[in-house]
Amino acid sequence: MKILVAEDDANTRDALREVLDREGFRVVTASNGREALDLFRKEKPDFICLDVMMPELHGYEVCSRIRREDESVPVLFLTAKSEEIEKVLGLELGADDYMTKPFGVKEVLARIRAILRRSGLLRKTGRDGAVFTMGDLEIHPAELRAIRGTQVIQLTLRDIHVLRVLHEWKGKVVERSRMSDLVWGVGFMPESRALDQHISQLRKRIEVDVSSPRIVRTVHGLGYRYDG
Amino acid sequence: MKILVAEDDANTRDALREVLDREGFRVVTASNGREALDLFRKEKPDFICLDVMMPELHGYEVCSRIRREDESVPVLFLTAKSEEIEKVLGLELGADDYMTKPFGVKEVLARIRAILRRSGLLRKTGRDGAVFTMGDLEIHPAELRAIRGTQVIQLTLRDIHVLRVLHEWKGKVVERSRMSDLVWGVGFMPESRALDQHISQLRKRIEVDVSSPRIVRTVHGLGYRYDG
DNA sequence: AAAATGTTGTCACAGAATTGTAAAAGCGCC
DNA sequence: GGCGCTTTTACAATTCTGTGACAACATTTT
Numbered sequence: 001m002k003i004l005v006a007e008d009d010a011n012t013r014d015a016l017r018e019v020l021d022r023e024g025f026r027v028v029t030a031s032n033g034r035e036a037l038d039l040f041r042k043e044k045p046d047f048i049c050l051d052v053m054m055p056e057l058h059g060y061e062v063c064s065r066i067r068r069e070d071e072s073v074p075v076l077f078l079t080a081k082s083e084e085i086e087k088v089l090g091l092e093l094g095a096d097d098y099m100t101k102p103f104g105v106k107e108v109l110a111r112i113r114a115i116l117r118r119s120g121l122l123r124k125t126g127r128d129g130a131v132f133t134m135g136d137l138e139i140h141p142a143e144l145r146a147i148r149g150t151q152v153i154q155l156t157l158r159d160i161h162v163l164r165v166l167h168e169w170k171g172k173v174v175e176r177s178r179m180s181d182l183v184w185g186v187g188f189m190p191e192s193r194a195l196d197q198h199i200s201q202l203r204k205r206i207e208v209d210v211s212s213p214r215i216v217r218t219v220h221g222l223g224y225r226y227d228g
Numbered sequence: 229m230k231i232l233v234a235e236d237d238a239n240t241r242d243a244l245r246e247v248l249d250r251e252g253f254r255v256v257t258a259s260n261g262r263e264a265l266d267l268f269r270k271e272k273p274d275f276i277c278l279d280v281m282m283p284e285l286h287g288y289e290v291c292s293r294i295r296r297e298d299e300s301v302p303v304l305f306l307t308a309k310s311e312e313i314e315k316v317l318g319l320e321l322g323a324d325d326y327m328t329k330p331f332g333v334k335e336v337l338a339r340i341r342a343i344l345r346r347s348g349l350l351r352k353t354g355r356d357g358a359v360f361t362m363g364d365l366e367i368h369p370a371e372l373r374a375i376r377g378t379q380v381i382q383l384t385l386r387d388i389h390v391l392r393v394l395h396e397w398k399g400k401v402v403e404r405s406r407m408s409d410l411v412w413g414v415g416f417m418p419e420s421r422a423l424d425q426h427i428s429q430l431r432k433r434i435e436v437d438v439s440s441p442r443i444v445r446t447v448h449g450l451g452y453r454y455d456g
Numbered sequence: 457a458a459a460a461t462g463t464t465g466t467c468a469c470a471g472a473a474t475t476g477t478a479a480a481a482g483c484g485c486c
Numbered sequence: 487g488g489c490g491c492t493t494t495t496a497c498a499a500t501t502c503t504g505t506g507a508c509a510a511c512a513t514t515t516t
Binding site: 384386420421422426429448449 | 504
């Protein structure tokens with residue numbers, strides 16, 4: 001399994017290389033956008049970690065060009081500012097996920113593994129394999145959709161992100177602050193009702209009975225939980 | 229939760245101390261690198277905010293030495309120049325995060341909390357989220373609930389707190405005043421039925437027969453007791 | 457035993473804190 | 487401009503907690 005790490009900061013780059021290396025991945029690194037694109041063509045990596053802010057060629061542009069040549073290779077964006085997430089989300093660059101700096105090494109690894117698992121499933125079943133399920137809901141991150149029976153529900157990347165976090169913590173409470181960190185990035189508006197609002201809208205779409213949610217349950221004073 | 233703030237600028241130091249103090253952290257401060265190292269050894273803080281530019285002993289050096297003695301205590305670097313980030317970011321120093329001056333107090337708090345959460349040090353349900361049992365009741369503090377057989381009982385933070393105290397004093401009487409101190413904090417309820425009220429509600433939820441409690445027994449004139 | 461006294465349990469309700477949601481505004485992209 | 491998504495605002499709904507009145511209970515005193 002070969003991973004391309006494109007990141008202009010040498011220390012972050014080396015840190016990622018070291019930890020991925022230790023986990024048994026083969027790693028190639030680029031320190032700017034042009035180099036990243038070159039290496040992508042030459043090395044045919046199975047996975048790409050892409051910094052947003054890079055000299056020579058911006059991360060968005062790199063991703064966009066990669067997508068023109070390969071529409072399936074997973075891309076994980078690394079971004080320093082939470083504002084940049086908006087662009088990543090909005091640009092429809094075909095990114096599979098994003099992380100805000102600073103991130104813990106373990107979190108990066110977990111995210112990479114999750115994406116690889118998903119894309120592995122994707123290859124087996126062709127273009128639209130079931131990726132993960134929550135109750136009677138089948139969630140297809142790649143298509144931004146969920147399916148219950150014959151009903152197709154349109155989701156956003158952020159919806160998917162929230163659901164994925166809950167799914168990964170199945171049976172455990174995800175504290176509001178942790179959810180906020182994982183989905184919006186550290187230090188994002190402590191006293192904002194954005195999270196509640198998002199949960200509310202999400203429930204409207206995915207819950208059978210909004211007044212007694214079975215997928216996104218609230219744990220008063222702590223956060224939210226999905227029981228298997 | 230004890231936090232060591234090492235920062236040579238008195239204004240920044242005092243500002244940090246004040247805001248952390250108000251958030252309920254215990255704070256010790258150092259104004260130079262050597263003092264920081266001394267205090268780290270003496271006070272065994274749970275978290276360290278470390279200025280990079282300090283007299284006597286540079287921040288990197290302090291961090292490096294701390295890491296030789298303790299490889300798990302979280303370190304948040306405070307740095308004035310963005311160029312310095314590069315060095316901080318490298319995993320060689322073992323820093324968990326960094327902030328560039330000037331920073332807002334809210335952001336510092338957010339980052340500290342994020343790091344503490346990541347390292348599992350911050351739990352609203354107490355230091356120890358471990359499951360414990362009382363009779364046929366299985367208590368899951370981190371989940372804010374208890375389980376008897378197939379029945380799931382929702383609890384509140386205070387419920388958990390009360391139960392934990394009784395569990396820790398198993399077989400011994402916990403005096404009303406002590407329970408009050410431990411759960412509500414020292415110097416609370418002069419004459420209020422808050423404790424009784426809470427016990428009453430708690431019993432309704434967790435006792436099989438409220439009229440003869442087996443988990444929260446009252447010892448008239450003294451307090452409450454849980455016999456194994 | 458009965459009464460007196462002090463202690464604990466419970467009810468009803470108010471205030472506080474937390475969470476839910478509709479409406480409107482912001483933002484970026486056709 | 488419209489459109490889709492997100493966030494803010496403002497308020498409603500819900501949940502949690504503490505209070506005061508009073509009932510129930512235990513203990514001591516008559």
